Amino acid sequence: MDTNQYLEMFLEESKEHLQACNEQLLELEKNPDDLAIVNEIFRSAHTLKGMSATMGYEDIADLTHEMENVLDAIRNSKISVSTEILDIVFSAVDYLEEMVMDIEEGGTGKKDVQELVTALNRVETGQSAIVAPVMETAASTLAVEPLKRDTSALHYDDYELTVIGQSQEQGFHAYEISVTLREDCLLKAARVFMVFEILEKSGEIVKTKPSVEHLENEDFDEVFTIVLISKEEASSLEAKVMKVSEVDQVDIHPVMDASLTTGQLPAEPEAVSVATTAKETGKEIAVPQKGRRATNAHNANKTIRVNIDRLDILMNLFEELVIDRGRLKSIASELHNPDLNETVERMIRVSGDLQNIILNMRMIPVETVFNRFPKMVRQLARDLEKKINLEIIGAETELDRTVIDEIGDPLVHLIRNALDHGIESPAERLAKGKREEGTVTLRAYHSGNHVFIELEDDGAGINKERVLQEALARGVVTEEIAAKLTDRQIAELVMASGFSTAEKITDVSGRGVGLDVVKSTIESLGGHITIDSKEGQGSLFQVQLPLTLSIISVMLVNLDKDIYAIPLSSIIETAIIQTSDILNAHNQKVIDFRGSIVPLVNLKGIFEMDGAREKEEFQSVVIVRKGERMAGLVVDSFIGQQEIVLKSLGNYLQNVFAISGATILGNGQVALIVDCNALIK
Amino acid sequence: MAEISGSTKEIKVIVFQLMDKEYAVGVDVVESIEKLISITRVPKIPSYIKGVINLRGVVTPIIDLRERFGMEVKAIDDTSRIIIVSLEEFEVGLIVDSANDVIDIPVNSIEPQPEVVGSIESEFISGVAKVDKRLLVMLNLEKVLDPVKRVTTDEI
Numbered sequence: 001m002d003t004n005q006y007l008e009m010f011l012e013e014s015k016e017h018l019q020a021c022n023e024q025l026l027e028l029e030k031n032p033d034d035l036a037i038v039n040e041i042f043r044s045a046h047t048l049k050g051m052s053a054t055m056g057y058e059d060i061a062d063l064t065h066e067m068e069n070v071l072d073a074i075r076n077s078k079i080s081v082s083t084e085i086l087d088i089v090f091s092a093v094d095y096l097e098e099m100v101m102d103i104e105e106g107g108t109g110k111k112d113v114q115e116l117v118t119a120l121n122r123v124e125t126g127q128s129a130i131v132a133p134v135m136e137t138a139a140s141t142l143a144v145e146p147l148k149r150d151t152s153a154l155h156y157d158d159y160e161l162t163v164i165g166q167s168q169e170q171g172f173h174a175y176e177i178s179v180t181l182r183e184d185c186l187l188k189a190a191r192v193f194m195v196f197e198i199l200e201k202s203g204e205i206v207k208t209k210p211s212v213e214h215l216e217n218e219d220f221d222e223v224f225t226i227v228l229i230s231k232e233e234a235s236s237l238e239a240k241v242m243k244v245s246e247v248d249q250v251d252i253h254p255v256m257d258a259s260l261t262t263g264q265l266p267a268e269p270e271a272v273s274v275a276t277t278a279k280e281t282g283k284e285i286a287v288p289q290k291g292r293r294a295t296n297a298h299n300a301n302k303t304i305r306v307n308i309d310r311l312d313i314l315m316n317l318f319e320e321l322v323i324d325r326g327r328l329k330s331i332a333s334e335l336h337n338p339d340l341n342e343t344v345e346r347m348i349r350v351s352g353d354l355q356n357i358i359l360n361m362r363m364i365p366v367e368t369v370f371n372r373f374p375k376m377v378r379q380l381a382r383d384l385e386k387k388i389n390l391e392i393i394g395a396e397t398e399l400d401r402t403v404i405d406e407i408g409d410p411l412v413h414l415i416r417n418a419l420d421h422g423i424e425s426p427a428e429r430l431a432k433g434k435r436e437e438g439t440v441t442l443r444a445y446h447s448g449n450h451v452f453i454e455l456e457d458d459g460a461g462i463n464k465e466r467v468l469q470e471a472l473a474r475g476v477v478t479e480e481i482a483a484k485l486t487d488r489q490i491a492e493l494v495m496a497s498g499f500s501t502a503e504k505i506t507d508v509s510g511r512g513v514g515l516d517v518v519k520s521t522i523e524s525l526g527g528h529i530t531i532d533s534k535e536g537q538g539s540l541f542q543v544q545l546p547l548t549l550s551i552i553s554v555m556l557v558n559l560d561k562d563i564y565a566i567p568l569s570s571i572i573e574t575a576i577i578q579t580s581d582i583l584n585a586h587n588q589k590v591i592d593f594r595g596s597i598v599p600l601v602n603l604k605g606i607f608e609m610d611g612a613r614e615k616e617e618f619q620s621v622v623i624v625r626k627g628e629r630m631a632g633l634v635v636d637s638f639i640g641q642q643e644i645v646l647k648s649l650g651n652y653l654q655n656v657f658a659i660s661g662a663t664i665l666g667n668g669q670v671a672l673i674v675d676c677n678a679l680i681k
Numbered sequence: 682m683a684e685i686s687g688s689t690k691e692i693k694v695i696v697f698q699l700m701d702k703e704y705a706v707g708v709d710v711v712e713s714i715e716k717l718i719s720i721t722r723v724p725k726i727p728s729y730i731k732g733v734i735n736l737r738g739v740v741t742p743i744i745d746l747r748e749r750f751g752m753e754v755k756a757i758d759d760t761s762r763i764i765i766v767s768l769e770e771f772e773v774g775l776i777v778d779s780a781n782d783v784i785d786i787p788v789n790s791i792e793p794q795p796e797v798v799g800s801i802e803s804e805f806i807s808g809v810a811k812v813d814k815r816l817l818v819m820l821n822l823e824k825v826l827d828p829v830k831r832v833t834t835d836e837i
Contacts, residue, residue, distance in 0.1 A: 659723065
């Protein structure tokens with residue numbers, strides 16, 4: 001079978017399922033008794049197994065199969081969740097991720113999984129030997145099931161009983177739906193799929209007979225049975241299922257009382273008691289709700305998958321349009337034709353809306369970056385022997401894809417840093433009277449035209465004395481400067497290059513090449529990072545990022561014959577000042593701007609152009625800021641505000657001083673974009 | 682083509698002029714040849730990089746080859762051309778006095794020893810080809826362009 005056309009879909013979905021596994025496993029670790037979670041993981045693993053087997057990736061299928069067995073054992077209460085088991089399952093997921101990555105990079109997805117398979121096997125069988133007789137019954141039921149396939153009675157295991165019981169308490173109905181397909185039905189699996197799809201929209205499928213696997217393989221005659229939990233009436237369900245072609249007959253019986261049904265099972269009193277105790281303690285109250293939530297999500301998301309490349313192409317085309325829009329606008333303003341002006345106005349409005357839509361389409365939630373952190377934190381916390389609770393807030397905050405792509409690594413670094421240097425060891429924390437478990441909060445939110453990502457920890461905070469000493473010792477600052485630094489400035493010294501205060505260098509973070517890289521990456525994205533730290537109470541790293549990197553608003557200015565663009569995001573205001581108001585302070589020209597002393601930067605001087613206009617009576621100044629510091633950029637004249645498309649200068653011209661990129665103006669000329677961050681030291 | 686014996690194997694090159702000498706680069710790296718369009722100066726970069734142009738929506742750096750080779754600088758005129766070359770990592774334009782020929786030269790006419798060339802550092806040259814009494818200097822573009830990259834990054 002030619003599977004190439006499905007490969008992309010396979011990769012996408014595999015990644016989603018693996019991510020789901022990861023999340024649910026972490027969840028399971030927190031609530032080891034919640035069998036609903038196990039079920040979720042099982043479902044993901046099962047889908048993955050099916051997909052990979054179809055695509056011919058045997059190793060993935062084998063490994064997921066073993067994983068499934070372990071999960072199955074857990075949900076049948078044959079084994080109980082423990083850290084050891086989770087570790088093995090986690091490493092299995094890791095392996096799977098590696099294999100999927102390998103396939104994505106054009107590999108075969110083969111990997112030696114034998115060791116893990118054995119480990120999983122051991123978990124599954126090794127411990128089931130010790131379990132109580134209840135489990136034996138369960139096991140034997142499982143074994144018997146295929147033989148009894150023809151009998152109409154269904155039997156339920158503990159888990160299913162609990163779910164049914166719980167949902168009935170919550171006002172859901174449980175139905176046994178027997179669907180009979182026509183004898184001449186050709187695509188049985190397809191019909192089954194359609195029936196499933198319909199039913200999944202109305203409720204939660206608890207059980208099928210024969211098993212899903214058999215159904216998928218068309219390994220049944222004409223009849224199959226589904227146990228569904230739903231709020232809908234039997235008759236409406238029946239009508240819905242009957243709409244599927246080639247369905248001959250639908251019989252729906254309510255499952256009256258879950259415990260009664262179990263009576264049909266040989267010797268199952270213990271199972272019932274398990275079900276009832278679960279009911280009493282109300283451990284699984286979340287189950288039916290969860291099902292409902294999933295159903296809602298299913299209905300609400302009417303989405304299509306679009307390849308990101310296509311969105312990029314759309315964006316590129318739109319950028320071209322933005323350039324022409326600028327050109328058209330300038331032509332229209334020269335011609336003074338009212339009709340033309342009106343048309344151009346309209347076009348500008350429409351294309352402005354279009355721009356918003358396209359930019360929005362490229363926005364993806366930061367969740368895609370955040371979702372790998374819980375697992376990373378778990379692992380790191382164990383490596384560092386610390387107790388750490390990671391809280392993620394605002395994962396749904398959306399950011400442009402270009403920013404998302406770049407922000408992952410800096411955040412990893414910050415988190416590692418917080419875990420390694422921020423949070424103290426449990427003993428130390430207790431000694432300081434803090435809770436043993438450290439909390440690291442990752443927060444994302446929108447504010448104006450920016451997105452803020454904050455990482456807060458309740459750890460040791462930054463030891464200012466030590467930072468200062470270190471900075472002096474390493475020549476990052478001189479004594480004179482050090483004396484004047486504010487607390488925040490001292491804290492931010494840790495981001496200077498060649499800095500590391502951890503007493504011992506660990507694998508996790510800290511060779512002094514970390515935070516400065518973080519800082520420069522964030523600044524290259526047009527954002528900035530600040531640190532707030534209270535010694536003994538923790539640190540707050542705040543990263544401010546622009547919403548998008550592709551189209552930005554700028555102020556165009558003249559410098560000699562050239563036009564330069566200054567990002568609006570860094571401009572506070574523009575001013576025209578009298579040359580006589582310029583003061584001299586230590587060879588630095590400054591002005592008094594609304595009560596604060598602002599240094600002046602002569603852009604022409606910086607850019608080595610001639611003809612500084614110092615003789616003139618007035619000077620045009622753009623006041624820009626970087627964090628809390630300001631500077632006044634002296635330019636020849638202002639042109640105006642414009643939306644421009646950001647273009648890079650390419651790989652040949654890397655690191656041009658004080659230039660962050662270029663753009664193409666309406667007349668086809670290239671204008672350079674001034675990097676204000678580089679101008680403010 | 683593989684069947685053709687070594688003596689007749691040919692490569693296609695673009696011939697251009699600088700001062701009174703003729704140079705050649707393989708067509709495979711040349712994207713296009715442009716007439717001069719307005720160049721935006723970029724501050725604080727080596728003087729042989731004239732700036733950037735808008736090449737159909739792509740911002741492309743432009744290098745004056747005369748200056749790069751330390752030759753006498755000539756004002757840009759109507760015959761001047763920009764040869765856009767595309768290397769693995771980037772595209773740049775090279776300003777040359779004129780570009781007017783695409784010819785096939787036999788591979789075996791290229792001699793590796795560039796003794797005849799005095800004014801250009803020999804590292805920029807991958808060989809010299811003699812075709813019908815014309816002497817073509819084959820440029821080693823990696824060498825011509827790579828050091829520039831290093832200079833710009835080191836400067837900062």
